[in-house]
Amino acid sequence: MEPRVILEGKRGPQLQHVDAKGERFAVAIKCPACSQVGSVTWEKARTPTGDAAASSKLISVSNGFHTDHDPARPGGPRIVCDHCDTVQPD
Secondary structure (H helix, E strand, C coil), rough: CCEEEEEEECEEEEEEEEEECCCEEEEEEECCCCCCEEEEEEEEEEEECCCCCEEEEEEECCCCEEEEEECCCCCCCCCEECCCCCCCCC
């Protein structure tokens, strides 16, 4: 069974599932516009030497959300609600 941690974030308490190695984690999300709920799975990024990096890589989003890329926005992909097309806050 995966460990579970409750985090207090900008959007209130979020349930985080962490894998046994602590390298992949899923964070609950809720669209601020329509209240669609889902989760996003991230993986801790690694440096070429195998050390943990300061950033994370997006692995997947649950049903109800999708990703897209905005060439004008630096960084990774945006997470977008399928129901109302609202870009989710970082």
